[in-house]
Amino acid sequence: MADSRTPPEVDRAAASRRAVAARRERAALKRDVTTRVITPQELLRRAQAAHDSPPGAMRVTEFLTAIPAIGAGKRDRILASLGISPVKRLGGLGARQRVALVAFLDDRWPEPQPREGRSRLIVLAGPTAVGKGTVATHIKEHHPELLLSVSATTRSPRPGEVDGEHYFFVDDAEFDRLIAAGELLEHATVHNRFRYGTPKAPIERALADGRTVLLEIDLQGARQVRAAAPDATLVFLLPPSWDELVHRLIGRGTEDAEERERRLKTAKVELASQGEFDFHVVNDDVARAAAEVVSLTR
Ligand SMILES: Nc1nc2c(ncn2[C@@H]2O[C@H](COP(=O)(O)OP(=O)(O)O)[C@@H](O)[C@H]2O)c(=O)[nH]1
Numbered sequence: 428m429a430d431s432r433t434p435p436e437v438d439r440a441a442a443s444r445r446a447v448a449a450r451r452e453r454a455a456l457k458r459d460v461t462t463r464v465i466t467p468q469e470l471l472r473r474a475q476a477a478h479d480s481p482p483g484a485m486r487v488t489e490f491l492t493a494i495p496a497i498g499a500g501k502r503d504r505i506l507a508s509l510g511i512s513p514v515k516r517l518g519g520l521g522a523r524q525r526v527a528l529v530a531f532l533d534d535r536w537p538e539p540q541p542r543e544g545r546s547r548l549i550v551l552a553g554p555t556a557v558g559k560g561t562v563a564t565h566i567k568e569h570h571p572e573l574l575l576s577v578s579a580t581t582r583s584p585r586p587g588e589v590d591g592e593h594y595f596f597v598d599d600a601e602f603d604r605l606i607a608a609g610e611l612l613e614h615a616t617v618h619n620r621f622r623y624g625t626p627k628a629p630i631e632r633a634l635a636d637g638r639t640v641l642l643e644i645d646l647q648g649a650r651q652v653r654a655a656a657p658d659a660t661l662v663f664l665l666p667p668s669w670d671e672l673v674h675r676l677i678g679r680g681t682e683d684a685e686e687r688e689r690r691l692k693t694a695k696v697e698l699a700s701q702g703e704f705d706f707h708v709v710n711d712d713v714a715r716a717a718a719e720v721v722s723l724t725r
């Protein structure tokens with residue numbers, strides 16, 4: 428239908444819509460830094476890549492105070508020491524100012540570096556509903572040379588789940604026996620409900636055969652694997668944004684509102700632990716993220 432408004436009115440309406448969209452985008456990015464879905468460095472990279480779109484429009488002052496532990500006073504001292512005017516926007520920083528800002532961030536929040544001498548034991552962890560199961564299944568289907576570990580669990584099978592394929596479904600007594608017999612590499616109670624553990628023997632056999640082994644487990648399990656096998660590779664799967672994580676959790680439709688709320692609280696704690704991991708992979712597209720995880724095993 429034709430727009431009956433005069434051109435200046437149409438322009439003003441479009442500009443106002445753009446301003447609202449830009450404000451929303453900035454608020455979302457700020458939330459993503461605060462909840463540590465993305466690192467300050469990653470935010471800066473995105474802002475630089477989209478020089479004149481909303482992310483680049485975030486002011487440096489807003490960017491710095493979005494980082495936990497930086498308040499207004501500290502922000503002003505940092506900007507003065509970096510020679511950046513407080514009115515600057517991220518997309519409008521000069522090359523030297525960007526270098527100074529990145530150097531400052533790297534110094535304060537070092538990004539994890541790949542470690543040398545890693546083993547073929549790969550742990551894939553990340554917050555609830557980020558897509559760990561989806562990415563792990565994709566890898567299993569496309570890379571049969573890798574062993575996707577099958578965990579033992581005390582939860583009941585869901586429709587379509589096959590014992591020994593998706594999980595080994597065991598009762599509490601059997602789980603206790605597995606622990607007592609030292610048959611689990613790690614085990615944890617997940618989401619305060621059921622127990623999950625990684626059987627040790629199939630992993631040892633596969634590694635001895637020269638195969639790569641992928642564990643899709645929770646954060647507590649990842650920490651135990653790091654302690655038991657310090658040369659294991661720990662990969663953290665990240666959502667493209669906090670809003671997308673919430674969207675995926677709701678879209679999956681397997682939890683009620685109360686359980687979702689509980690899992691999102693845990694997700695914030697889990698996201699804050701991403702610095703403990705060797706690599707970070709953003710699950711924007713399943714096939715791409717799966718390929719990136721596999722590339723880390725070579
Ligand atoms: N520590 C640990 N966590 C596991 C293991 N197996 C699965 N998990 C985690 O348990 C959680 C619940 O898995 P599941 O019951 O399949 O439900 P989901 O939340 O729908 O994926 C996920 O976060 C898995 O990563 C395991 O062997 N050890």
Ligand SMILES: Nc1ncnc2c1ncn2[C@@H]1O[C@H](COP(=O)(O)OP(=O)(O)O)[C@@H](O)[C@H]1O
Binds near residue numbers: 554
């Ligand atoms: N890259 C992706 N893009 C869009 N949706 C995804 C992607 N990866 C996973 N999902 C969806 O997100 C939801 C949660 O994925 P799931 O594998 O169950 O997460 P997790 O195992 O981490 O709890 C599922 O509905 C899944 O289909």
